[in-house]
Amino acid sequence: MTTPDVEFRPLALPESVDSPDAGDLLEMVHVRNLVYREITGHDDDAMPADELLPHLRSSEYETRKMWIVLEHGRVIGRVGVDLPLEEGSKVAFWLIELLREAWGRGIGSAAYEIVESYARENGRSVLQSWAQHPTADGPRLTPPTGFGEIPEDHAARFYLRHGYSLEQIERESAFDLLAGFGAVESLLAQAEAASSDYRVLQWFAPTPAEYADGYAWMKSRMATDAPAAAMEFDEETWDAARIAEHDARYTDVGQTLQVTAAQHIATGELCAFNELVVGKDRTTASHQEDTLVLKDHRGHKLGTLVKCAGLISWRALVPDSPRVITYNAEENRPMLDINEAIGFAPIAYNGAWKKVLS
Numbered sequence: 001m002t003t004p005d006v007e008f009r010p011l012a013l014p015e016s017v018d019s020p021d022a023g024d025l026l027e028m029v030h031v032r033n034l035v036y037r038e039i040t041g042h043d044d045d046a047m048p049a050d051e052l053l054p055h056l057r058s059s060e061y062e063t064r065k066m067w068i069v070l071e072h073g074r075v076i077g078r079v080g081v082d083l084p085l086e087e088g089s090k091v092a093f094w095l096i097e098l099l100r101e102a103w104g105r106g107i108g109s110a111a112y113e114i115v116e117s118y119a120r121e122n123g124r125s126v127l128q129s130w131a132q133h134p135t136a137d138g139p140r141l142t143p144p145t146g147f148g149e150i151p152e153d154h155a156a157r158f159y160l161r162h163g164y165s166l167e168q169i170e171r172e173s174a175f176d177l178l179a180g181f182g183a184v185e186s187l188l189a190q191a192e193a194a195s196s197d198y199r200v201l202q203w204f205a206p207t208p209a210e211y212a213d214g215y216a217w218m219k220s221r222m223a224t225d226a227p228a229a230a231m232e233f234d235e236e237t238w239d240a241a242r243i244a245e246h247d248a249r250y251t252d253v254g255q256t257l258q259v260t261a262a263q264h265i266a267t268g269e270l271c272a273f274n275e276l277v278v279g280k281d282r283t284t285a286s287h288q289e290d291t292l293v294l295k296d297h298r299g300h301k302l303g304t305l306v307k308c309a310g311l312i313s314w315r316a317l318v319p320d321s322p323r324v325i326t327y328n329a330e331e332n333r334p335m336l337d338i339n340e341a342i343g344f345a346p347i348a349y350n351g352a353w354k355k356v357l358s
């Protein structure tokens with residue numbers, strides 16, 4: 001603890017946002033949304049408390065721990081650590097987010113001590129974290145992948161000072177849902193012509209029982225098949241029960257999750273998928289979550305197929321959502337080629353940071 005006026009208080013999650021003990025949660029979410037606005041200049045990452053709550057809860061697959069940071073009793077930030085519960089996991093994922101007025105006074109460093117000791121106590125040695133690094137002049141940092149760069153800003157210096165290395169750059173892109181869909185429609189036609197052995201399937205969470213096993217297998221490949229540079233992810237085991245738990249985090253609070261998949265007609269195997277999500281307020285930005293084509297089925301334009309088919313039905317479903325936000329590794333040329341052709345344009349760059357504890 002840096003000063004007697006600063007407190008790190010474990011966040012106890014209430015049953016619901018209407019519970020009498022929901023005060024800390026509500027303050028945390030308010031500050032979270034302000035922090036993102038200060039960094040990005042927009043509210044596309046804002047979440048209402050009731051929709052965020054299920055994503056904060058621990059499950060049999062992951063322990064999620066959070067502290068609120070208070071100064072003179074007022075919430076000024078939060079600290080979070082996620083511990084995946086895969087067998088033998090060594091990794092921990094963390095965040096520290098402070099209002100700008102609180103930066104540069106050692107509060108982040110004090111929060112970081114909590115992160116590192118919590119990770120050590122739980123036997124984790126590979127600590128990883130992401131931050132947005134808004135465009136700025138001055139010295140730059142590049143990761144070992146050789147793709148992308150970020151300014152050596154306050155957050156970057158914070159990571160370096162605490163022994164982290166920059167491993168990967170992630171590009172955040174936006175697609176304007178209110179502009180023309182000409183490119184999407186012609187790309188979809190080309191992809192359909194190149195994928196005659198496949199059909200497009202679509203559903204909304206909760207996933208229909210007939211697709212749960214196929215979807216679970218594809219979700220399990222997400223952790224191993226997406227380009228991760230030197231960032232480390234556990235091999236994940238997914239089954240129908242884990243899909244149900246995953247889906248409920250969206251459906252329980254009125255979020256809409258659309259899954260567009262490609263099915264190999266001859267075998268019935270699900271081979272590619274794309275996810276789009278919007279909150280209860282469908283006038284807010286949509287988020288593209290996972291997209292993947294299984295390795296054995298690459299080269300048939302299935303990535304373009306599921307993305308374009310997904311966007312076309314999405315526009316009809318949420319005509320007032322202004323854009324779709326997506327994140328891709330800067331070295332993931334095959335995926336960036338598809339996104340750029342569709343009309344996604346870069347809006348920001350994130351650094352992926354890692355430290356291995358001795």
Ligand SMILES: CC(C)(COP(=O)(O)OP(=O)(O)OC[C@H]1O[C@@H](n2cnc3c(N)ncnc32)[C@H](O)[C@@H]1OP(=O)(O)O)[C@@H](O)C(=O)NCCC(=O)NCCS
Pocket residue numbers: 039094095096097098099102103104105106107108109110129130131132154155157158161
């Ligand atoms: C990144 C972040 C967590 C850093 O927190 P912080 O409280 O500003 O960090 P600290 O004050 O501990 O350290 C930052 C600087 O303040 C200096 N400092 C540390 N203690 C200090 C003190 N008591 N008084 C004055 N300065 C101090 C440090 O030397 C450091 O200087 P440097 O930039 O030259 O290396 C904070 O800026 C933030 O919330 N950013 C937005 C979210 C984000 O990007 N998070 C990244 C992790 S997810």
